[in-house]
Amino acid sequence: MPGTVGRVPMPPAPVSGQPAAADLVLHHDWSRTPLGPWAGWDPSVHAAAELVLASPVPMALTLGDDLLLLYNDGYAELIGDKHPAALGRPAAEMFPEIWHLPGIGEVVEHTYRTGEPFLEKETTLPLLRRGSGVMEQAVFTRGYSAVRDSTGAIVGVLTVAAETTQVAQQLQSLSDFAAALAGTLTLDDVARVALRWAITSFDADRVAFAVDEGGGGWRIVRRLRGELMDEADERLPPLWRRTPADWGAPLVVAARSGTPLFVEDDQPLARTAVDRHDQKIRSLATVPLRASVVRGALTVGYQRPHGWSAAERALLAASVELVGQAAERARRFETQHGTAQLLQRSMLPEHLPDLPLLRIAARYDPGVDGNAAGGDFYDAFLLPTGGLGIVLGDVAGHDVQAAARMGQVRAALRALALSDPRPDAVLAGLDRLVTSLGAEGGTYELFVTVVFGVVDADRHRLTLASAGHPAPLIRRCPPDGEPTAEYLDVPTGAPLGLGCRPTTTTVRFAPGDTLLLFSDGVVERRRQGLAAGLDALAGAVATAGSGDPRALCAVATAAVGGTTEDDVAVLAVEHALRPSRSTSMEVPAEPTAPSRVRHWMTGQLTDWRVPESVIGAAVLCTSELTTNALLHAGTAARVEIDLSAERLLVSVADSGTRGTVTRAQTDTLSSRGRGLGLIEELSDAWGTDPTVRGSTVWFEILIPPE
Numbered sequence: 159m160p161g162t163v164g165r166v167p168m169p170p171a172p173v174s175g176q177p178a179a180a181d182l183v184l185h186h187d188w189s190r191t192p193l194g195p196w197a198g199w200d201p202s203v204h205a206a207a208e209l210v211l212a213s214p215v216p217m218a219l220t221l222g223d224d225l226l227l228l229y230n231d232g233y234a235e236l237i238g239d240k241h242p243a244a245l246g247r248p249a250a251e252m253f254p255e256i257w258h259l260p261g262i263g264e265v266v267e268h269t270y271r272t273g274e275p276f277l278e279k280e281t282t283l284p285l286l287r288r289g290s291g292v293m294e295q296a297v298f299t300r301g302y303s304a305v306r307d308s309t310g311a312i313v314g315v316l317t318v319a320a321e322t323t324q325v326a327q328q329l330q331s332l333s334d335f336a337a338a339l340a341g342t343l344t345l346d347d348v349a350r351v352a353l354r355w356a357i358t359s360f361d362a363d364r365v366a367f368a369v370d371e372g373g374g375g376w377r378i379v380r381r382l383r384g385e386l387m388d389e390a391d392e393r394l395p396p397l398w399r400r401t402p403a404d405w406g407a408p409l410v411v412a413a414r415s416g417t418p419l420f421v422e423d424d425q426p427l428a429r430t431a432v433d434r435h436d437q438k439i440r441s442l443a444t445v446p447l448r449a450s451v452v453r454g455a456l457t458v459g460y461q462r463p464h465g466w467s468a469a470e471r472a473l474l475a476a477s478v479e480l481v482g483q484a485a486e487r488a489r490r491f492e493t494q495h496g497t498a499q500l501l502q503r504s505m506l507p508e509h510l511p512d513l514p515l516l517r518i519a520a521r522y523d524p525g526v527d528g529n530a531a532g533g534d535f536y537d538a539f540l541l542p543t544g545g546l547g548i549v550l551g552d553v554a555g556h557d558v559q560a561a562a563r564m565g566q567v568r569a570a571l572r573a574l575a576l577s578d579p580r581p582d583a584v585l586a587g588l589d590r591l592v593t594s595l596g597a598e599g600g601t602y603e604l605f606v607t608v609v610f611g612v613v614d615a616d617r618h619r620l621t622l623a624s625a626g627h628p629a630p631l632i633r634r635c636p637p638d639g640e641p642t643a644e645y646l647d648v649p650t651g652a653p654l655g656l657g658c659r660p661t662t663t664t665v666r667f668a669p670g671d672t673l674l675l676f677s678d679g680v681v682e683r684r685r686q687g688l689a690a691g692l693d694a695l696a697g698a699v700a701t702a703g704s705g706d707p708r709a710l711c712a713v714a715t716a717a718v719g720g721t722t723e724d725d726v727a728v729l730a731v732e733h734a735l736r737p738s739r740s741t742s743m744e745v746p747a748e749p750t751a752p753s754r755v756r757h758w759m760t761g762q763l764t765d766w767r768v769p770e771s772v773i774g775a776a777v778l779c780t781s782e783l784t785t786n787a788l789l790h791a792g793t794a795a796r797v798e799i800d801l802s803a804e805r806l807l808v809s810v811a812d813s814g815t816r817g818t819v820t821r822a823q824t825d826t827l828s829s830r831g832r833g834l835g836l837i838e839e840l841s842d843a844w845g846t847d848p849t850v851r852g853s854t855v856w857f858e859i860l861i862p863p864e
Contacts, residue, residue: 178231179211179231179233180211180231183196183207183228184196186245191226193221193222193226200307200313202305202306202308203313206219211230216318216320217316217317218319219314219315219316220249220270222313225250226246226247227248229241233317233319266302269315270304274304275304277300278299300317300318300319302315302318332476332480335355340484342488343488344492345369345452345485345489345492347488348484349369349379351484352456352484353365353366356456356458356477357383359477360458360470362383362458362460363438363461364380364382365459366380366381366409366456367380367455368413369453369454370454372489375403376410377399377401378398378407379397379398379399406429406430408442408457409455412444414453417446421440421441421443422463422466426440427439427442438461440461440462440464441462442457443457443470444457445457445474445475447478447481448478449486452486452488454481454485455478458474507537507538507539510538515736515737516613516615516731517706517800518548519708519710519711519730520538520728521711521714521726522536522728523727534552534679534725534727535564535565535567535727537568537571538729538731539576541579543579544614545614546613546731547575547579547612548610548612548673548729549568549571549608549675550608550675550729551571551608551609551627551677552606552678552725552727553567567592570587570591571584571588571608571610580662581612581622581660581662582661584623585624585625585654585658588608588625589655589656589657589658592606592655595655605653605655606654606655607654608626608627609623609625609630610622610623611675613731613733618666619665619667620665620666621662622665623648623651624651624660625650625651625652628678628681629646629648630674631646631695632646632665632674633672633673633700633705634668634670634671635671641702641705642700643696646663647663648663669735672707672710673731674728674729674730675728676714676728677726679722679724680715680717680718680728681695681717682724683718683721683722686720695717697717698713698714699713699714703842704805705732706858707731708809709842709843710730710732712844714730734802738801740799740800741799743755743758744796745795745796747794747795748788751784752788759797760773762799763776763806768806772859772861772862775840775859778840779808779841779857780810783810783855784810786810786855787811795810796810797810798811801861805842806859807857808856808859809854810854810855811854812853837857840859841857844856
């Protein structure tokens with residue numbers, strides 16, 4: 159390449175102890191290559207080299223028939239440990255692992271032969287980054303153009319390569335984010351998904367999400383870098399913090415105004431910080447939700463100065479747009495779900511009888527589609543004869559009409575039983591009612607199954623009749639043997655409305671036995687035989703830690719794996735060996751309430767001579783659940799304790815709108831607390847039961863034998 163020496167720019171300062179690429183190019187012995195000495199290169203080639211070496215964008219020249227490499231510092235970073243050995247070497251020799259791939263070597267050679275430029279907008283290539291020793295897949299946008307000398311002859315190819323791996327990953331992450339949000343049903347779900355995605359995608363120190371309460375005020379939840387979130391945490395509802403409507407935090411200000419806020423270096427949370435984590439934030443981006451039904455905002459923060467690039471702002475805007483859409487769907491779902499469930503639960507008994515020797519508990523869980531009211535129902539009531547009437551039934555359907563029919567059937571059954579408690583007579587009367595309802599509604603497809611029984615505790619017997627319903631299960635606990643579970647041989651008969659002719663069955667119901675009535679949603683699963691579900695239920699009930707009705711209801715609803723689209727209803731009645739002792743306390747929504755509960759409960763259990771190990775565990779768990787109820791339901795709570803010879807049962811009920819247990823807050827929002835972990839560790843069984851309004855969380859601790 160004859161010509162004069164071109165002016166090459168001064169090499170930049172070395173990076174990471176390595177000489178800059180420009181310095182290496184100047185001092186490379188090009189005379190040992192077919193290109194000849196550096197001083198003899200054509201001025202046009204020198205100009206191309208100047209352009210490459212001065213550019214911050216990764217660029218390379220492949221010169222001569224051997225396509226020898228000359229590149230800048232940006233390109234050196236891309237090729238990792240191949241630098242500096244690649245300088246002046248044939249490209250095909252230095253990149254044998256990718257040169258033969260489509261769109262790589264053949265494109266360079268084609269441009270060198272023909273002079274035709276080429277643009278590859280997105281290519282995934284293996285990349286060995288400097289010092290990592292690990293090959294990873296990276297995404298590049300590449301452009302190739304011919305390099306000509308002063309005579310116009312092609313002497314090489316200019317390659318411009320921009321790595322877009324991060325952009326591609328962010329786009330893929332955004333797609334995954336949209337898919338995750340599509341599966342959310344509630345605002346809890348939306349918050350959980352949004353926080354997890356934001357703190358990971360932006361590698362942030364703090365992320366937060368806020369939504370309006372609907373009637374004034376805000377709910378805010380955050381997540382911090384380094385928080386330990388296990389699988390149990392991810393299943394729990396987020397730990398919301400409630401604030402007034404005029405709170406001055408950037409998150410609320412942006413949500414109210416609809417204007418995004420970007421702070422690069424300041425103390426944006428200094429005035430509204432709740433702890434040291436907020437005080438450390440120096441850079442903050444806050445973007446409001448674009449939604450008509452719900453107001454809110456998402457914020458991302460760093461503990462260091464951070465310039466918010468146009469790409470980051472666009473990514474935040476796109477992600478918050480998805481969050482806003484999901485939040486709107488969730489708000490509508492929660493409104494409809496609350497109405498349907500309130501209707502459902504209002505038709506169920508709010509209180510079950512409290513008897514000395516008969517302990518009773520029930521549980522109702524909506525199916526997968528919790529947006530609809532169902533037709534499952536249960537009831538227990540005292541009869542004029544002194545016996546206990548128990549019933550569990552299922553009206554086909556998952557709509558308001560099914561719930562209304564359920565209410566009619568339940569009310570009619572109680573009226574019939576109070577007049578004539580014989581189970582066969584009650585079901586025969588119900589059959590006539592359902593037939594009449596079907597004729598009145600112009601449909602003969604009204605499908606109702608029900609099992610009704612009368613418990614006579616004094617005579618230790620149980621009389622049952624069924625109309626198309628699954629056979630009841632009884633757990634027998636002999637004093638000198640292991641517990642067993644068996645299905646009672648009750649003639650099933652036809653469902654109500656189809657000419658039901660029920661017959662009764664009387665069985666022994668001795669002290670220590672527990673009866674379990676259940677709907678088919680407990681045992682039926684898709685792609686699983688009914689027999690497998692029935693066996694799983696019987697096995698779980700037989701091996702349960704105790705025969706306590708509340709514990710058995712929880713065991714029964716979890717006995718068969720997989721999800722069900724049907725509603726689930728369970729009613730359990732235990733014939734106790736001896737009367738239990740019980741008491742309760744109303745807990746006001748005050749900061750000192752957990753302390754008062756601890757003192758009251760310690761004194762009560764000490765008076766009852768409960769073992770100290772049980773007292774300590776029970777008081778600790780009760781304190782945590784009381785704190786949880788006050789924090790999240792925001793209402794007064796009721797603590798009930800029930801002590802029998804074999805177990806201590808404690809329940810904490812609130813009247814809030816949330817129906818799930820969350821971990822109690824122990825210090826600040828930086829900790830999710832320890833409530834659930836304590837209950838799992840210290841109790842023998844626990845669960846949460848929805849009520850007409852609010853929820854009841856309970857736990858059971860077995861009393862060690864003396």
